[in-house]
Amino acid sequence: VAYFALGSCWNAVAQVRSYYVDWRMLRDVKRRQMAFEYAHERIRINALRKNTILPKELQEIADKEIAALPRDSCPVRIRNRCVLTSRPRGVKRKWRLSRIVFRHLADHNQMSGILRARW
Amino acid sequence: MYRILSRAVCTARNHHLCVYECYVLPVKYDDVLRAFTGANTLSTCIIRQCEKKDVSDQNETTTKDVKPEVEAKANDGGETQQQGDGKVEQVLSKPSQVKSDGAKSGKEGLLDLLGAMKVEVTNKRKLKNLKTKQSFETSAQYKSKPAAMESTISMFQKATVQASAKSDALDPDIVAAASAAAATLPNQSQAESELLKQLRQRKALTEAQKKGDINNLGDLIADMKVGKKPARQNAWPADQIRFDDDGQGYTHDRGITGELANIRKRRNVFPTKRLNIFSPTTDQQGGESALAKPTLWDMDFANELSLSANQMPRNGFEEMIQWTKEGKLWQYPINNEIGLEDEASVPFHEHVFLEKHLEEGFPRQGPVRHFMELVVAGLSRNPYLTVQQKKEHISWFRDYFHQKKDVLSEADVDLS
Numbered sequence: 001v002a003y004f005a006l007g008s009c010w011n012a013v014a015q016v017r018s019y020y021v022d023w024r025m026l027r028d029v030k031r032r033q034m035a036f037e038y039a040h041e042r043i044r045i046n047a048l049r050k051n052t053i054l055p056k057e058l059q060e061i062a063d064k065e066i067a068a069l070p071r072d073s074c075p076v077r078i079r080n081r082c083v084l085t086s087r088p089r090g091v092k093r094k095w096r097l098s099r100i101v102f103r104h105l106a107d108h109n110q111m112s113g114i115l116r117a118r119w
Numbered sequence: 120m121y122r123i124l125s126r127a128v129c130t131a132r133n134h135h136l137c138v139y140e141c142y143v144l145p146v147k148y149d150d151v152l153r154a155f156t157g158a159n160t161l162s163t164c165i166i167r168q169c170e171k172k173d174v175s176d177q178n179e180t181t182t183k184d185v186k187p188e189v190e191a192k193a194n195d196g197g198e199t200q201q202q203g204d205g206k207v208e209q210v211l212s213k214p215s216q217v218k219s220d221g222a223k224s225g226k227e228g229l230l231d232l233l234g235a236m237k238v239e240v241t242n243k244r245k246l247k248n249l250k251t252k253q254s255f256e257t258s259a260q261y262k263s264k265p266a267a268m269e270s271t272i273s274m275f276q277k278a279t280v281q282a283s284a285k286s287d288a289l290d291p292d293i294v295a296a297a298s299a300a301a302a303t304l305p306n307q308s309q310a311e312s313e314l315l316k317q318l319r320q321r322k323a324l325t326e327a328q329k330k331g332d333i334n335n336l337g338d339l340i341a342d343m344k345v346g347k348k349p350a351r352q353n354a355w356p357a358d359q360i361r362f363d364d365d366g367q368g369y370t371h372d373r374g375i376t377g378e379l380a381n382i383r384k385r386r387n388v389f390p391t392k393r394l395n396i397f398s399p400t401t402d403q404q405g406g407e408s409a410l411a412k413p414t415l416w417d418m419d420f421a422n423e424l425s426l427s428a429n430q431m432p433r434n435g436f437e438e439m440i441q442w443t444k445e446g447k448l449w450q451y452p453i454n455n456e457i458g459l460e461d462e463a464s465v466p467f468h469e470h471v472f473l474e475k476h477l478e479e480g481f482p483r484q485g486p487v488r489h490f491m492e493l494v495v496a497g498l499s500r501n502p503y504l505t506v507q508q509k510k511e512h513i514s515w516f517r518d519y520f521h522q523k524k525d526v527l528s529e530a531d532v533d534l535s
Contacts, residue, residue: 053486055530
């Protein structure tokens with residue numbers, strides 16, 4: 001899977017040849033990177049939008065500004081996928097693994113401190 | 120008595136001496152040949168032979184014809200050590216002196232090899248030199264030459280502990296003690312003279328040791344007394360052929376485990392007294408000057424070199440190192456404040472009192488000011504941002520409100 005990575009310094013796009021599990025994972029990676037870049041701007045503009053003190057005209061302009069930002073820059077579009085299988089559902093946040101992979105590793109003693117529950 | 124002598128010979132830890140011993144003993148022992156070839160089991164084999172052997176047999180053999188043969192063998196042997204050679208020469212030179220002593224004609228065979236090495240016959244020494252004897256006996260088991268030397272030196276050092284009280288011309292107390300001890304023996308005058316002679320030799324030995332003159336240690340050792348080993352363990356010969364059920368013989372190859380076990384019997388690896396071989400100052404200075412702290416240029420060069428040369432990681436460790444450098448992997452031990460080391464030096468009031476940034480660029484009244492005060496209040500409570508980030512927030516708002524001035528004026532906001 002070859003993809004275009006954004007160079008942070010010069011805004012140059014370089015083709016990086018690496019291997020993600022699938023393209024969806026790659027897109028998720030891109031969204032995360034972009035969300036990191038635009039994080040400060042988004043939070044400032046949102047602070048302008050979400051208050052009752054400033055005049056509404058300013059807030060409307062702020063709405064338009066934040067909508068003009070690239071769509072992938074919003075953190076809401078990030079999906080916590082499984083790191084190994086790119087499974088979008090059934091992912092435990094702490095381990096970043098899907099339930100199937102988690103179970104597989106735990107049964108093979110690869111997870112430190114994880115036991116089969118019995119009580 | 121001859122048993123003790125032979126034991127002393129064996130335990131002298133000289134391959135060539137042991138070789139002599141092999142030839143002195145009657146050749147009917149097949150083990151001798153094996154011992155001659157085998158290196159590690161040499162002395163142990165001979166020890167066992169000595170134990171089992173009849174003492175009387177030694178008198179029968181003559182060494183004169185044996186010696187030149189053995190000499191040739193010794194020279195051919197690949198395990199020559201220089202000290203061993205020196206010892207051999209000394210030992211060879213001694214016999215001529217020893218033979219002149221008429222009283223020792225009976226012990227010719229072994230005493231020629233040992234030179235002037237005397238046998239401890241009586242227990243008069245035990246009272247005085249118990250410690251030194253034990254140390255020498257324990258040293259007798261060592262295989263390596265430097266260990267033997269070291270042990271003898273440690274023995275000398277222990278002798279120095281005892282001899283520390285002796286003055287240059289034997290302490291009168293010691294002389295009195297010697298005479299008292301000799302009084303218990305039948306041959307009083309001779310015993311006393313021997314005692315005093317030994318004491319003087321000891322003192323000369325220790326003084327030579329103190330001066331650091333170890334060259335004539337061979338002579339000193341030759342004059343030393345050898346004691347009897349109190350406990351004998353495992354009297355089996357190392358190379359004895361054992362027989363299986365089917366009658367096939369095999370030898371138990373112990374390898375070096377026996378030797379290592381013997382070495383482990385040593386009570387203390389490091390002797391209590393210093394050897395004074397090296398002066399303490401010389402080592403440290405040379406090392407420090409060579410490895411001065413690497414300059415920034417050196418580090419930069421090393422960095423460039425690593426970048427240019429090694430691209431691919433060869434193993435998992437290098438891969439982890441690469442990831443750590445890239446930032447993909449956390450640095451261990453985990454440091455929560457990585458990247459924020461400078462922030463520790465920033466005083467707290469710069470975090471909390473941010474109103475001073477509101478003095479310029481913002482109106483003093485109105486909703487904008489109200490909004491910015493809320494922003495500053497929020498920032499002052501935020502422990503996760505650096506001061507620089509907070510200032511950047513405030514400056515961004517300043518610029519934003521400057522841009523939107525016309526909008527604000529349309530909305531009748533006070534911009535003073």
